[in-house]
Each structure stands twice: as C-alpha cells, then as structure tokens.
Amino acid sequence: MASAGSKTRTSPWQAWGISRSPWVYHLATGTCNNCDIELLDCLTPRYDLERFGIKLVGSPRHADVLMVTGMMNRKCLPRFIAVCRQVPKPYIIVALGACGANKGIFHDSYNTVGPVERVVREIMKEDTIVVNVPGCPPKPEAIILGVVKGLKLLQERRR
C-alpha cells in the first residue's frame, strides 16, 4: 500500500505505452447498468475503440484503465480496494456516470461511501489519477474524452 502523500513515478515511455494501448477493466460498484451499457457501446463498430488500441480485458492484472461505474456502496468498498491493489501500476481510474463522479441521486443515501475519487484519496490514501465522467449515462464520446484526458494527465505527470 502506498503511503499518504507519496507520488507514483511514471517514466515517459511507460506513459507513452499506456496511452497507445490502454486496456480497460470494467468494475461495477452498485450500478443501474446504464453506464455499463454505454461503455459496451464504445466497443461497437460505430465507435470502434480498437482504432486507438483500447480493449476490454477480463482480468484486473491486464488492465491500464479501471473503469468504475456505480455509487460505491458499503459492500462494494472492500472489493473495490482489492481490485485496485491487483492492477499493476501505473494505471488510471475513470469514474463513470453521475453516481461514480458525485454520488448522483444517491447523494444522501446511508449505503454509499461516496464518489470514487473520495474513496481513492481519503480511504485508500493513493494519488492514482481519477477522471470523473458525469452524465446519466454519459455518452460514448464523453467516455472516450474522459479516457483521453486521463491518459494526458498521466503523460504530464512524468517526472
């Protein structure tokens, strides 16, 4: 576990490689399935994300982009943390949909531990890049834009 405040180091060629072939692992933490369907839409011939080397993988160990959908309920929190630990660094997290970005309609719910970014920053105490893509559900274009912005951040963070 990375200690609080430590910066993850990413060398330029690592960031370049990831931006050229980001493999996506899809993690649902209590969703209504709408964002998941939009995410699958991205892989259809109309949007064809394989043009950019984006591929949906089944194992978090192969992933570079953790696509998190849903409002992160209490039962899902330990699972989310376990999956994050299994993703080889460097990687980015994309919080998909209104729920992932800011709890959405579950704002005052007793059962949610808050948006993905808060969980990563305050509970896991890590500085992994988190991109919020709002929308209920976000359009495939917005999802692509979110991934692109996350990868740009990763490349800018090279030190």
Place this chain on the structure above:
Amino acid sequence: MRYVLELVIYPGFIFATAVGLLTSWFERKVSALVQWRKGPPVLQPLYDLVKLAGKETLVSERANSAGFLLAPFLGFAGAIVASLILWNANLGRSFLGDSIVLLYLLVLPALAVILGGLASGNPIAILGATRELKLVLAYEVPLVLAVIVAILKADSLLLHRLGNTITIGSLSGVLAFFVALLAVQVKLGFAPFDIAEAETELIAGPYIEYSGPPLAVFKLTHAMLLFILPLFLVTLFLGGIDFRGLGWLWGILKYLGVVLAIVLIKNTNPRLRIDQAIRFFWRYGLGLALLALVLAIIGDQVGLRWL
C-alpha cells in the same frame, strides 16, 4: 558466432517477432473488417508489447513464483528455435529429422501455458490449464498423422524436401491439410477452439494472473506462433516458399492465404465446449487423418499420385 546471429537476428528472434507482429496486426485488422469496423493501426501489437513491458509484475501469494515467471520463457524459447528451423528449411538448409524436432518444439508453447497456469495458484487459471492439456491430447495425434501423410508424399523426413513437394495436389493431401489446419487453429487458441482462455467464462484462462513483462512474453510467443504455424502448413502441404526469382512473392501469397483462412474460421464460428472439441478431434479429426493416411499408403503402393 554465426549461430548466435542466426538465433537472435535473421531467421530467429527479431525476424520472427517482426513478421509475427505484422501477422498479428493482419489478424486483428481482418477481424475488424469482418465485424464492419476500422481496426487498429499497423504498429498496435508493438504498442501493446511496449506498454506491457513498462507495467509492474505482480506475483500472487499463492503462486509458485519460479515456475510462474519461468514458464513464459519456455514457450518463447521453443517458438524461436522452431522459427529458426522452419525458415532455414525453406532456405534449403535442412538436417535429418527436423520435421520431427519441429513437432516437438511446437508443443513447447502449449506446455508453457499449462505450466504457467498451474503455477499461478488461481483456480480459474488451473481450470484453463487443464483444458489446454486436454486440447493438446485431443489434437496432437491427428496432427502427427497429417504430418505423416505429408512425409509419405514427399518420401523424406527432411523439411526442405517436404517443402518442395506440393502435398495438397492429392486427395489424401487435401484431407490431411484440413485436419492440420484445424489443429493449428487449436494451437493458436482461436475460436472455435479458444476453450482454454475462453473470455466469457474463464476470463483469460491460464493468463489470468499474468501482468507486465511475463504477459508480454506470452503475447510475443503467440505472435511468433502466428508466423510459425501458417508457415508450417505452407511448408508441409502447399509446397513451401521458393526463393528463386519471384517465387517468394507466391510464397507470401500462400502464407497470407493460410492466415486468412485461419482468421475467417476464427471469426465465423462460436466456441465449442471442451467435450465437444475432444469428441470432434478424436472422432472426425482422427478419422479423417487415418483415412488420409490409408489413401496415401494405397496411392504409394499402387502408384497413383492423385490418391
């Protein structure tokens, strides 16, 4: 020194990697076109490898780390030596029994996948590894029988001599080529025989615990197999690649044709269950291969070249 250069640069590692990655792109592009998509850029397989090389290597607590990390290199070594032998045979440099050595070397990548899966300590990976093991038992006998047909037709164990004979010009050759094509489909782990790494049920099968550089080595081995196995079929059944004059162009066309057939079979067939696959190979695969062998022997004894 010459052998080291051959192993590392020309017919060995770098050459096989380059051709394998290009073929890997060809496979993905054709798949994309079949699905009415645009498909990835030419260098995409290379980007994938560079990316994987830069990732962290994670070893699970339950894994046997030595076996887990060494297994990819076993298959990799087998693939390099196989590509060296095969290309040299096409260039006319062959040694006695190299076809048999090649058959043994081509089992190594499958063996590496099995070992890696079993060493990773993940139940799903172990399930995938046992499926791979069953598939090896299923396709290996028909494949060897098909190779024996080619050997009978060429009347020689030398790969070079095998490469000069167009086995597919006879009835038994067509049957044997068909069986060998399906066996190659399994060796490459493509649908309908992608049972071991079945994405929708076993996630990634034996590869599930692999991350970073070891996964890159597995991907690289697979890309090299995509170069070796179609070339193996071309050498054995379609008359090999002739480097005199414009023969190499015709050779490349034959190679691309075989790859195209493999990719189209991959894209137009649903995945079989493991028991269906084994039944298929032991009943129809073995039956066809035996029929081809009997026809070839009869043709050899009676003197009918077309049989």
